[in-house]
Amino acid sequence: MAGLLRLTTAGSVDDGKSTLVGRLLQDTQSILVDQLAAVDRATRARGGVELDLALLTDGLRAEREQGITIDVAYRYFATPTRKFVLADCPGHVQYTRNTVTGASTAELAVVLVDARNGLVEQTRRHLAVMAFLRVPHVMLAVNKMDLMDFDEPTFRRIESEFAAVARSLGVPDVVSVPVSALHGDNVATRSVRTSWYRGPTLLDHLEAVPTGREAVAEPMRFPVQLVLRPRTAEHPDYRGLAGQIASGVLVVGDDVIALPSGGRSTVTGIDTPDGPVLRATAGQSVTVLLADEIDAGRGEVLARLEQQPRVVTELAADLCWLADRPLRPGARVLIKHGTRTVRAIVTALTGRLDLHTLHHTEPPASLELNEIGGALIRLAEPLAVDSYATDRHTGGFLVIDIADGNTLAAGLVGSRDAA
């Protein structure tokens, strides 16, 4: 969607993420009068005088009691230029899994740094998470500039340190803005107190950053969600494959293969409840009709014959470990990829990202909560995969606990086959 930007906040606890979100909403006239009144009441109840903008998104009891964000809040707003879906994420290390949640669907991350403190470990961790998830655009907001007299050298120092870390993590060009979330400087309006700053305001950049995808350039992937067989008088023989195009473009007449089973057929129709269409693009939920009754139920991926995904029983993957209990080699888990869930064993850990050196270490004995590392995974049944680096929409998977069903990790299919 050209007109929609999904963005997330990131950065250490108390660096001002929720305040910035509140400021953005306030200065784009996105807060309605009763919401404003409620925040005003809540501010006063906590002994505050000036409106506490963070209370717009910090809506849970525990969040308000402790003055921190615990879980992601989603907010929706629009300017005349575009629509925004905003995920306000927690900064506290304990809730990193919620930040990973908010960032997994984001096209842009605003990473905040408190101008007084500069980069801290949690800044590096969040930047590593954004790099891991390949959030396409990363932006640095050096916040609380009001407490540093809007001092240019302070901003420049943080800007260059951040750029260096970003570079080491493989994050391309970062746009940096000096702001005061509390007072609104350079958020939606240009500050007169940073005459030395020539770049865009935060909102300028949010409105200008390119979004959307070039579906035409992507290989077509259609994970089958379920087979629709009405068996009604009106549709006695209907057999349609229901799913959402994960990437690329599907056209009637395409010769396709269902993987991992390997059956081949031709697309004879693409149905929608409004009638058939000739083509469907990434993001569309449709129903696909094939010429032959091949085995293509839930868990199969349709691809064009000439652009097939890899079918693998071993994965070289990157993981962001989100569970309290550490991951050790030999762990038995479930892997959920697309519409298929398979049993698996983590056969080896291949490395761990060291947040200080920003390099991958030797194979570690375990992967702990919030750590990013590499793993080899053996699958009980084959999966049809693309690497996350080439396609963010088909290369991600969940690692799930067999016993209690919890999500243990965000996984990315690596770009090479497992050795």
Next chain:
Amino acid sequence: MTAILTRIQRGNPHPDNPAECGTSGDHLAALESEAVHIIREVVAEFDRPVLLFSGGKDSAVLLHLALRALYPAPLPFPLLHVDTGHNFPEVIAFRDRVVADLGLRLHVAAVQDWIDDGRLTERPDGTRNPLQTVPLLDTINEHRFDAVFGGARRDEDRARAKERIVSLRDAFGGWDPRRQRPELWSLYNGRHTAGEHVRVFPLSNWTELDIWHYIARRDVPIPDIYYAHPREVFARDGMWLTAGEWGGPRNGERIVTKSVRYRTVGDASCTGAVESTAVTIDEVVTEVATSRITERGATRADDRLSEAAMEDRKRDGYF
């Protein structure tokens, strides 16, 4: 609703219409595709889904999306209405008409039955929205429903803004906001153990305005009381409430006839109407787009009681 059942598969294939569908289309088309994807995931992975259907606009949109998601197959799961007994008759009539027209199965869990046999007691203030939780949970247990579709939206309330799309509930139906599962990309993890279930919110990312635009685009039928009509009302807590058998008017509250419209339809004893002259869908869209007050702020007395009213109800197992 029946419109989608008749309008289908006539004529020749048309080239994809960017205004209508997919990410190549607009924002609304993307929301529609996202919701359809979520509904299909749940139908594929769960044994006993159920869809909460009150007859309100959000549940009407949700049902419409479910029908689209599975078309041309019939809806494979039943609907559930937790009935406060404090209904707008127009909404109940609409509910029953939809169910009959589409040949659907509807379970009704009536709060009154729970009060009659002593499992619930009436609240001193007489409102019944919070009383819906127990009948809801009892009915989920009785029918062993494992996935419950709801029409809640994140933009409704600050506790809802924190909700996952597929959200695990413990054996007591409780929501623990501190222990929510990570939810990554569009991969939903609905695994649960016996006795647990999930709540599923396909409209999570929709705003009130999106709902109205969608009703207009897809011609989704909704009860008439969403459009402006003359009604006998009285003022309380800054809202216009319908005069009726439950709670109104009291001493000093005067009945007047106003042209009003509802933005939400909950417990009629505490759901307010807004003054309006919008009689067409386009006029409603215009009013909603320019409104400076949220739909809950405008219409729900019970949510004004406390800062965390919704969070507390959700922790107890509310929708």
